Amino acid sequence: MNYKHICFLSPPFYSHFMPLLTLAKSFHKYGAKVTFGCSIDFKDEIEKAGLHFHEIELSKNKNTKNATDTIQPDSEKIRLHEFFEATKKGPIETLITQSKHRKDDMLYNPMNIANHIKTLSESRDIDLWIYDVLSYNVALALYSLNLSFITFCPPHPRTIPKGEDFYGVPKNWPSIFDINVKDIEKLKEVSLGTTSQFTNIFNQFLEENKFEVAKINNAFRLTSKIAVIYNYFDFYNSNNPSDIYIGHCFEEESLDENWEKILRNKNQLKILITLGTFLSSRTDVLEKLILALEKNYPDALFVVSGGSSFDILKRLGSENIIMEEFIPQKALIPHMDLVIHHGGCNTFTESLYYEKPMVILPFSSDQFNIAYDAEKNNIASILDPNNLREDLIIKAVKNSLKNKSQDTQKWGNYSKAKGPDFAAKKILGM
Structure with a gap:
């Protein structure tokens, strides 16, 4: 199919926006005209990339870099808390x-989203739409309007439930977690309720507005029939030709002079600590990690992404503990000996691309599935963030530093061979 004008639609979440923007730039590089629809907060970055910006608000909740610092309605602040x-x-x-x-x-x-997309489609002559899998309102609109679309899945592939999966219920758990069977059943019950609620809303929407498309069996399984692009690794050997695994979706970045000076000692052990844009709010976890590591590795250099905990934790900063509110993570990771993180897909894929040992502390969402994959493939050590002790932290760090596996190199090479250009060329028939 010769797609000439492609519209990307992104929710206003930094961790989802950046991979989707990177993917859009690849399509643009290979000749497609690209319009990028998102919140006004990201206009400058979109236009800097040479893409046409179109303002559309896909969520009332936002996260432009640090979730708790973004201007939110009071209802969203309550839900974040x-x-x-x-x-x-x-x-x-x-x-x-x-x-x-x-x-x-x-x-x-x-x-409103459906009407907006319909107007945009008719006025701009767009022949393909690419949207973030978590924007369910966009999936519903594109399906209702019978438009050609591709699903981009920046989190773990099991975010889209398949087979006997329950939406939002990890298929497998890292060994560090001892999950009660009754609790699993309770979670499955909630999942079924949420799935039923969403699916009923979808079908009621189709019926009330007389859209001439088939009813939906499961709203969370509604994805593109053309292709699903996964910002992940094909750990499970998918045999579906419409599944496109790209390993990573980011651009390499260089350090500035200030960071080069900080990292100038080539022989010093360097450890990066980040809990992502949302979970940096877990000040208690960041503090435990910093204090345990500083005590046991007094000569090491620690780079800490403080995020929304920065003001509280900056007192721990020193010559060897570089604490910043927001760090140039993609530029720093190549220079690190170890990355300690929350199991977010971006940090995981960035670290594995550069073949870095990891310690993962999963808190939420797809992080448990990612941590399981990392453990199963001997890529990372896993810790329970709510049950941290100094001895457990140091044991995990030592194991990860000592046991850099062939699997890490294997999947790093896999990622380098693919990436966003691979997806763009495949979709554009190149």
């Missing part, structure tokens, strides 16, 4: 809270 508190109670409570929040998160104003 509920989420952060739930993470302190463990995986089941967190996933239940996220499932209950899903409608408010990602099904914002579907009729």
Whole structure:
């Protein structure tokens, strides 16, 4: 298919926006005209990339870099607080809270979104749409209008439930977590309720607005029949020709002079600590990591992404503990000996691309599936962020530094051979 004008639609979440923007740039590089629809907050970055910006709000919740610092309606601040508190109670409570929040998160104003997309489609002569899998209002609109679209899945592939999967319920758990069977059943029950709610809303929307398309069996399984692009590794040997695994979706970045000076000692052990844009709010976890590591590796250099905890934790900064609110992560990772992170897909794929040992502390969402994959493939050590002790932290760090596996190199090479250009060329028939 010769796609000439492609419209990308992104939710206003930095961790989802950046991979989608990188993918859009690849399509543009290979000759497609690209319009990029997103919140006004990201206009400058879109136009800097040479793409046409179109303003569209896909969610009332935003995360432009640090979730708690982004201007939000009061209702969204309340839900963020509920989420952060739930993470302190463990995986089941967190996933239940996220499932209950899903409608408010990602099904914002579907009729307005559909009308907006219809108008844009007719006025711009767009022949392909690429959207983020978590924008369920966009999936519903594109399906309702019978438009050609591709699904981009920046988180773990099991975000899209397949076979006997339950939406939002990890297929497997890292060995560090001992999950009660009754709790799993409770989570599955909540998942079924959320799935039923979403699917009913989808079908009611189709019926009330007389869209001439078939009813939907499961709203969370509604994806493109053309292709699903996964920002991930094909750990499970998919045999579906419409599944496109790209390993990574970011551009390499260089350090500035200031960071080059900080990292100038080539022989010094260097460890990066980041919990991502949302989970940097877990000040308690960041502090435990910093204090344990500083005590046991007094000569090492630690680079810490403080995020929304920066003001509280900056007192721990020193010559060897470089604490910043926001760090140039993609530029730093190549120079690190170890990356300690929350299991977010971006940090995971960036670290594995550069073949870095990892320690993963999963809190929520797809992080448990990612941590399981990392453990199964001997890529990372896993810790429970709510049960941290100094001895466990140091054991995990030592194991990861000592056991850099052939699997890490294998999947790093896999990632380098693919990436966003691979997807763009495949879709554009090159």
